[in-house]
Amino acid sequence: MTGVLPITLEESRKISQVLLHSSKEYVCVMKLHGDIEESKVKEVLGQFEDAIYQRPPLRSSVKRQLRIRRIYYIDFLEMKGRNVLFKVGCEGGTYIRKLCYDVGEIAGCGAHMQELRRTRSGPFVEEGKDFVTLHGVYFWFDKWKEDKKRGILQKFIQPMENGLALIPKIYVRDSAVDAVCHGANLTAPGVLSIENGVVKGSMVAIQTLKGETVALASATLPTMEVLEVDHGTVAVLKRVLMPRSTYPKVWKSG
Amino acid sequence: MPRTIPPWKIKRKLLVKAEGTTDPKYGHKPNERPAEEYIRYGIINLDKTSGPSSHEVAAWVKRILGLTQVGHGGTLEV
The missing domain is CATH 3.30.2350.10 (Pseudouridine synthase)
Structure with missing residues (x-):
């Protein structure tokens, strides 16, 4: 195959x-x-x-x-x-x-x-410039080792976020990021925007405003309700992708 | 008979709940990650040839790039 x-x-x-x-x-x-x-x-x-x-x-x-x-x-x-x-x-x-x-x-x-x-x-x-053969990987990686230009790396490697392109997104405040990295479910005050079409149980990607994926989660409310509520959980975590302390810790402990 | 739309044909709109900004001091845009991090958070859209298994292909990529862990998104054997 x-x-x-x-x-x-x-x-x-x-x-x-x-x-x-x-x-x-x-x-x-x-x-x-x-x-x-x-x-x-x-x-x-x-x-x-x-x-x-x-x-x-x-x-x-x-x-x-x-x-x-x-x-x-x-x-x-x-x-x-x-x-x-x-x-x-x-x-x-x-x-x-x-x-x-x-x-x-x-x-x-x-x-x-x-x-x-x-x-x-x-x-x-399979259409498009990002589609590479094993030979391509070998060739471009060798070239990158010579001159370390970012453009060469981007010829054959793409950010993991591209793999999540079909999953609806929830964008969150910087201040909500580290709590999620520590395993906290996403709550309403942290949400800045959300894509339409999310239903209860939908897999969603929690994103920073820079477009980095923080975690994969399961929505507990549909899009319209996420926009309306001002407190409570809107998505429960499935998988954290960003390491802790990438963003500052701003929540109070104990 | 009505067909189900494939997921890649679904167009999504972003609905804003609150305005916000992001501090450039923390994190990176995916395309601006430092090289080593860019690779560690990277995916290769590979054109698999016939012959080697998906598993073998992943192992080769791992060796070429000198990485410790490489996986693939679904075997191409069945």
Whole structure:
């Protein structure tokens, strides 16, 4: 399998879980086990758009229980003989090998996944300058060691915040930052702004006004209520990303 | 049949509750972190070739950059 594989360095490994569960896009070659009309193939693929049930395959890293996964779209691209090329946008944890097998069952002839390329993982896509090969990493890192120019580092490494681009943000006061770094839940007075679309239980990123992520949290109130309340918890912490004492401690102790 | 919008198509608006400023003495904008810190809080959007496993690719990146811990966002084996 080839394509987009975000690599998390040192501290940014703390957001690996977010990337793991983020939505993906793949381009897939499916091999049919019989001769089927193109129109029939398109029709069957169409049936798999929206929510599907999947049991993880025998060789998988998760518990094998029936799960629901969302298929945002399946775009038929082309077909040659028994090979079908399609693009699929889906929720994290969707097994494309299983999808091909199931498509084969519905089509009546059987099918298997022949080739797979990931074209998106959350916010990361294969278009754009930031997409690098292993050779690229080797080349640019060597060049950076020579002249230590920031621009060279930025050619192949990006801030972990880019990996959180699809997660709604809550921006907080400088004075609220260190308490969060010490594990305190986010309370209303610390909030400066919040993105729309947050519901109770949404994963949110707590940000400084400089755009650094302080922590990942779970919202306890929807956007509109966060804007209205003047006291109480608005988000409970899931993972702190910023080290303590990056910002000054301003709360009273004891 | 109505389709669910993929998360990357959702546009979000920022709603302001209170005005504030940030002190330049503390922290850094993500793109202005000192080099060593920039790397430690960095992500590489890697173009994986066929052959090596995701795990092996991560191990190579770790060795090239001389880091102690490197992970990846979801295997590309299944």
